[in-house]
Amino acid sequence: MTVPSGRRERKKAATRQKIASTALRLFLERGYDAVGIREVAAEADVAVTTLFSHFASKEALVFEQDEDFEQRLTQAVTGRAPHEPLIPALRREIRALVRHCTADSAAPIWRMIDESSALRKYEESMRLRHAETLATAIAADPELSQTATASRTIARFVIDAYSLAREAADPEAAVDEIFRMIEAAWEVTCPSRRA
Amino acid sequence: MTVPSGRRERKKAATRQKIASTALRLFLERGYDAVGIREVAAEADVAVTTLFSHFASKEALVFEQDEDFEQRLTQAVTGRAPHEPLIPALRREIRALVRHCTADSAAPIWRMIDESSALRKYEESMRLRHAETLATAIAADPELSQTATASRTIARFVIDAYSLAREAADPEAAVDEIFRMIEAAWEVTCPSRRA
DNA sequence: GAACGTAACACTAACCGTTAGGGTTTTGAA
DNA sequence: TTCAAAACCCTAACGGTTAGTGTTACGTTC
Numbered sequence: 315m316t317v318p319s320g321r322r323e324r325k326k327a328a329t330r331q332k333i334a335s336t337a338l339r340l341f342l343e344r345g346y347d348a349v350g351i352r353e354v355a356a357e358a359d360v361a362v363t364t365l366f367s368h369f370a371s372k373e374a375l376v377f378e379q380d381e382d383f384e385q386r387l388t389q390a391v392t393g394r395a396p397h398e399p400l401i402p403a404l405r406r407e408i409r410a411l412v413r414h415c416t417a418d419s420a421a422p423i424w425r426m427i428d429e430s431s432a433l434r435k436y437e438e439s440m441r442l443r444h445a446e447t448l449a450t451a452i453a454a455d456p457e458l459s460q461t462a463t464a465s466r467t468i469a470r471f472v473i474d475a476y477s478l479a480r481e482a483a484d485p486e487a488a489v490d491e492i493f494r495m496i497e498a499a500w501e502v503t504c505p506s507r508r509a
Numbered sequence: 510m511t512v513p514s515g516r517r518e519r520k521k522a523a524t525r526q527k528i529a530s531t532a533l534r535l536f537l538e539r540g541y542d543a544v545g546i547r548e549v550a551a552e553a554d555v556a557v558t559t560l561f562s563h564f565a566s567k568e569a570l571v572f573e574q575d576e577d578f579e580q581r582l583t584q585a586v587t588g589r590a591p592h593e594p595l596i597p598a599l600r601r602e603i604r605a606l607v608r609h610c611t612a613d614s615a616a617p618i619w620r621m622i623d624e625s626s627a628l629r630k631y632e633e634s635m636r637l638r639h640a641e642t643l644a645t646a647i648a649a650d651p652e653l654s655q656t657a658t659a660s661r662t663i664a665r666f667v668i669d670a671y672s673l674a675r676e677a678a679d680p681e682a683a684v685d686e687i688f689r690m691i692e693a694a695w696e697v698t699c700p701s702r703r704a
Numbered sequence: 705g706a707a708c709g710t711a712a713c714a715c716t717a718a719c720c721g722t723t724a725g726g727g728t729t730t731t732g733a734a
Numbered sequence: 735t736t737c738a739a740a741a742c743c744c745t746a747a748c749g750g751t752t753a754g755t756g757t758t759a760c761g762t763t764c
Contacts, residue, residue, distance in 0.1 A: 470669040498697040499690035556714045
């Protein structure tokens, strides 16, 4: 029952990686909806059941590293300097995330996502999960001491900022514009101080 | 090519209604995921293809009158008294909608929705559609003259308020708490006046 | 009121994502 | 060497959804 270090782990990671890269290549070449799971599995030279043991769904093949997103957001809350105000820390992180996914290199992927309603739906519920995680992190911060509702509300607003800015004509300006609104909403929740 | 008034329309509406009520009954009796489309169609005495000509998906059977929701929100914007401020009008409407769907009579339906991830996902993307519609209504109001980003942001926040309040322990109090935040966010977008 | 176009519906057969069941190989540990 | 478990494979199915192809009932038109 020790850690299964070594070859086995490496092989597993390699299989997973091969599936993901094959899938992404096929999806970008011919469109997400036009490529079936059986085809991805065949091209990656694995069984369909193997594919589904690595990825929970077809959509998950596209959003392979969404845990990054979640971790970076909670990190922005829990890992900020002592007494550093919350909202600027979150704005900085959201700005970086938006810049990252509006870069030219990411454009084909996001075009593909926008073209598939299944992928859009999946991303929406991913965002909701992320909002919940972020809300938990905010609610757990003793410096803030917010109500459950306020924590969840601010978390939703921050995720909304990400989603709206990504679609805006000028994403960076949109982040600033939305965060001015979030800042105001936040200050209402802490009447006595500036957190 | 005139309006097909008469018996045909009535029969169609009756078929649609029979499908919807049969489906809802079966779903409530035995759970959404435990009842298949083929079974709903058989019980309603129609072909599966007929069912799908009336409803775009299995989930749509549950959210039969979601256009109400959309209309009531845009109505709250476009139909408010001249010079009436936007946010209180929206708060009033959201409060009514929340009260409506947290009523005891609606409890079994919402329990069913909460128990099915497919239904939850569907509702999420419905909400996003509603937010877009609301954003359009806000952006179109000449009294407000907001940027596209600000309109979409406020619309999202309002829909978030509905969704969060519905899940809160005290829904009405949550509406008030969240709308205080929205009000503050809104005032940031109109620096020179109170709209 | 007979004939015609079409909307509503039915039936079959499939497609696609996903999973269960059950078997084989590879790996790490004893 | 032996053994248990992990990783993988194959087959077959299930449930939502759609295409293809009739058939019936309605409204219109002459």
